[in-house]
Amino acid sequence: MRITEKDVLYVAALGNLELDAAETARFVADLDSILSYVEKLNELDTSAVEPMAQVLYDAPETLTWRDDHERPGFPQEKSLANAPERGAGQFKVAKVIER
Amino acid sequence: MGATKSTADILEALKEKYEPVIGLEVHVQLLTRSKIFCACSTRFGDPPNTNTCPVCLGLPGALPVLNREAVAKAVKAALALNCRVNRLSRFARKNYFYPDLPKGYQISQFDQPLAEHGWIVIRTGEGPQGGIEKRIGITRLHLEEDAGKSIHDGYPDSYEKTYVDLNRSGVPLAEIVSEPDLRSSEEAYDYLTRLKQILLYLGVSDCNMEEGSLRCDANVSVRPRGQKEFGVKTEVKNLNSFRYLQRALDYEIGRQAQVLDGGGKIEQETRLWNTQTQRTMGMRSKEYAHDYRYFPEPDLLPLVVSEAWQEEIRQTIPELPDAKQRRFIEGYGLSTYDAEVLTATQELAGYYEQVAGKSGDAKLAANWVMVELLGALNAAGKTLAESPVSPEALAGLLELIRDGTVSGKMAKGVFERMFAGGASARAVVAELGLKQITDDDEIRRVVRQVIAANPKQLDQDLGGKKSLEGFFVGQVMKATRGQANPPKVNELLKKEVERAAADIFFTRHNEIHSTAYAFVRNGSPPEPDLIYADKAGKEFGVEVTRTYLNKGEAKFLWDKARKKQGSPQVWTSGVISQPDQVYEGTLLNAVLAKGQKIYSGAPPWLIVVFEYPLGDTSEANMIANSVAAKLKETLSPFAQVWALWQVTNVLTAQYEIFRLT
Numbered sequence: 143m144r145i146t147e148k149d150v151l152y153v154a155a156l157g158n159l160e161l162d163a164a165e166t167a168r169f170v171a172d173l174d175s176i177l178s179y180v181e182k183l184n185e186l187d188t189s190a191v192e193p194m195a196q197v198l199y200d201a202p203e204t205l206t207w208r209d210d211h212e213r214p215g216f217p218q219e220k221s222l223a224n225a226p227e228r229g230a231g232q233f234k235v236a237k238v239i240e241r
Numbered sequence: 242m243g244a245t246k247s248t249a250d251i252l253e254a255l256k257e258k259y260e261p262v263i264g265l266e267v268h269v270q271l272l273t274r275s276k277i278f279c280a281c282s283t284r285f286g287d288p289p290n291t292n293t294c295p296v297c298l299g300l301p302g303a304l305p306v307l308n309r310e311a312v313a314k315a316v317k318a319a320l321a322l323n324c325r326v327n328r329l330s331r332f333a334r335k336n337y338f339y340p341d342l343p344k345g346y347q348i349s350q351f352d353q354p355l356a357e358h359g360w361i362v363i364r365t366g367e368g369p370q371g372g373i374e375k376r377i378g379i380t381r382l383h384l385e386e387d388a389g390k391s392i393h394d395g396y397p398d399s400y401e402k403t404y405v406d407l408n409r410s411g412v413p414l415a416e417i418v419s420e421p422d423l424r425s426s427e428e429a430y431d432y433l434t435r436l437k438q439i440l441l442y443l444g445v446s447d448c449n450m451e452e453g454s455l456r457c458d459a460n461v462s463v464r465p466r467g468q469k470e471f472g473v474k475t476e477v478k479n480l481n482s483f484r485y486l487q488r489a490l491d492y493e494i495g496r497q498a499q500v501l502d503g504g505g506k507i508e509q510e511t512r513l514w515n516t517q518t519q520r521t522m523g524m525r526s527k528e529y530a531h532d533y534r535y536f537p538e539p540d541l542l543p544l545v546v547s548e549a550w551q552e553e554i555r556q557t558i559p560e561l562p563d564a565k566q567r568r569f570i571e572g573y574g575l576s577t578y579d580a581e582v583l584t585a586t587q588e589l590a591g592y593y594e595q596v597a598g599k600s601g602d603a604k605l606a607a608n609w610v611m612v613e614l615l616g617a618l619n620a621a622g623k624t625l626a627e628s629p630v631s632p633e634a635l636a637g638l639l640e641l642i643r644d645g646t647v648s649g650k651m652a653k654g655v656f657e658r659m660f661a662g663g664a665s666a667r668a669v670v671a672e673l674g675l676k677q678i679t680d681d682d683e684i685r686r687v688v689r690q691v692i693a694a695n696p697k698q699l700d701q702d703l704g705g706k707k708s709l710e711g712f713f714v715g716q717v718m719k720a721t722r723g724q725a726n727p728p729k730v731n732e733l734l735k736k737e738v739e740r741a742a743a744d745i746f747f748t749r750h751n752e753i754h755s756t757a758y759a760f761v762r763n764g765s766p767p768e769p770d771l772i773y774a775d776k777a778g779k780e781f782g783v784e785v786t787r788t789y790l791n792k793g794e795a796k797f798l799w800d801k802a803r804k805k806q807g808s809p810q811v812w813t814s815g816v817i818s819q820p821d822q823v824y825e826g827t828l829l830n831a832v833l834a835k836g837q838k839i840y841s842g843a844p845p846w847l848i849v850v851f852e853y854p855l856g857d858t859s860e861a862n863m864i865a866n867s868v869a870a871k872l873k874e875t876l877s878p879f880a881q882v883w884a885l886w887q888v889t890n891v892l893t894a895q896y897e898i899f900r901l902t
Contacts, residue, residue: 195537
């Protein structure tokens with residue numbers, strides 16, 4: 143096994159996830175099998191291939207941007223439509239504790 | 242002395258022992274109309290959450306599209322900061338959780354930034370020389386989006402709630418990271434000032450700290466002086482004003498030095514500057530390793546900046562502060578300090594150049610812009626753009642100074658009126674009836690009045706006890722309400738005092754020799770200075786000269802005249818051990834010096850005003866005879882040479898005259 147319980151808990155902490163023991167064990171197994179499957183790709187020699195993060199790598203420059211024109215945004219009401227709680231035209235969240 | 246050292250002393254000692262190493266991370270908002278990845282407005286101060294859309298709200302499925310103008314402005318900044326712009330750079334996701342970051346990641350650049358390896362030159366230290374130049378490296382400049390704004394205070398439920406406004410979310414930023422080349426809080430201040438100045442010149446950001454368009458974090462470490470390796474650093478955040486920057490850095494430097502000096506260790510952490518307590522405080526995040534899990538942003542293509550585009554942008558870079566300063570020094574003959582002040586902003590430099598060009602006197606323009614204009618703006622709390630005096634108007638005033646219409650002193654009063662009322666210099670001058678009096682006859686008339694009204698001062702002046710030139714000039718300026726041309730006043734005052742001396746001389750001469758010589762007019766060169774005539778109207782020229790003794794001689798002779806003993810030191814001085822010889826020598830030299838000139842018409846008379854009084858006439862007579870004997874041997878252009886003396890212990894006449902030839 144390449145993925146340990148510690149790895150899972152670390153990633154969970156970064157993702158703000160609370161996992162119980164059963165979930166942790168399941169993720170260890172799941173992540174491990176996913177990574178093992180991907181591992182298969184390493185059987186190919188890709189040393190001469192540039193890593194590709196985006197498709198359309200060779201796109202002409204002009205495809206990658208827009209001109210600096212502004213457009214009206216959502217009305218405030220719409221912007222806040224999904225807010226669980228709101229006040230003074232703003233999203234309201236539980237007091238932020240710096241972490 | 243067993244006095245306890247003050248905190249300041251301890252900090253000063255630690256400063257000697259430890260050297261700070263500082264690098265700055267500066268975020269500037271790029272001046273665009275729309276956000277970096279969507280078309281929402283970047284306007285500051287709009288109602289909260291009104292400049293938002295699915296992209297900057299982080300709604301699922303929304304895709305970012307890069308704003309070309311943001312890239313252009315960042316490239317412009319990078320080129321001006323001497324960076325190498327990478328042809329290909331890449332956006333990356335920086336993952337972290339915070340309520341003002343709705344996507345859960347910030348789109349930034351990581352291992353392939355837009356530009357690298359730049360530098361700027363700072364001038365550290367104050368003074369007219371402008372301090373020492375130092376090159377500060379710039380590690381990188383990259384593009385990223387801003388987060389929203391969290392408001393932690395000010396609402397009734399702020400104790401348990403944080404309010405979030407996402408108008409800022411997605412505003413384009415350039416992050417500019419310096420090398421750890423800064424060695425003091427002053428250098429950090431100078432670097433940030435210079436950086437801001439360049440960015441303002443470029444017009445890529447308004448650098449407004451209050452509105453958050455310029456923000457600064459610092460990496461700080463200290464090491465014992467002489468050590469090569471860097472110490473452990475802390476990151477200090479929240480340095481959002483120039484004032485706080487230096488204070489926070491000084492605090493953090495002092496804190497680290499104290500920890501190290503006490504044998505402790507610096508913990509690598511993020512610290513927040515607290516403006517209330519004036520301290521940096523460790524943030525609670527320190528127990529969590531920062532793991533942003535950067536990975537390439539799959540929704541954005543790699544950013545390609547072609548050579549051609551770079552070149553196109555390079556053409557738009559204006560003359561930068563350094564080059565402008567050099568041009569001001571070389572082209573206008575300004576000092577380094579003056580050039581630095583006048584190039585502080587493009588607006589000021591532009592204003593100055595207009596004044597210099599239109600007035601035709603670059604140095605005069607520099608003085609007036611720096612002293613009067615900036616002083617008045619400062620006092621009125623106005624910006625240059627709000628100045629009631631335009632460059633043309635100021636140049637107009639300088640023209641009036643240059644053509645002699647107003648004196649420099651009068652011009653200050655005129656400027657005040659122009660600043661208060663916005664009128665032109667000519668209008669103010671006309672309104673106040675101001676006009677510098679440059680007419681010789683007019684000034685001479687006033688000078689004569691002043692001399693006639695102050696006979697006591699004239700006696701003191703001619704007696705050599707003290708120079709009353711300053712007094713007379715002051716009286717003349719007062720009588721003309723400051724409008725007389727000062728160099729003219731000085732010139733004419735000298736002439737008129739001589740004329741007054743001549744009148745005294747002829748009054749005495751007429752008494753003794755029953756003559757009726759009287760003043761007729763001033764001569765005009767090559768005529769002698771004064772023209773007198775006898776009863777029959779026969780004119781003759783008169784020249785007047787005045788003699789001076791040096792200070793030591795004068796004091797000694799004054800003491801002698803008042804029957805005081807000279808001090809032993811004075812007596813031993815060879816120069817004046819023989820007071821009569823001193824008198825003789827001085828008098829003789831005065832006559833001979835005057836004899837060099839050539840006058841038109843018949844040989845004139847020469848009157849030497851001898852400014853140090855003798856005790857009595859017999860002593861004066863003796864010296865006069867002695868000088869006369871010596872003058873016989875020399876050729877003189879004068880018909881007669883006379884000495885005019887103040888004699889101290891003669892009852893009837895204050896002045897006595899002696900013929901020398």
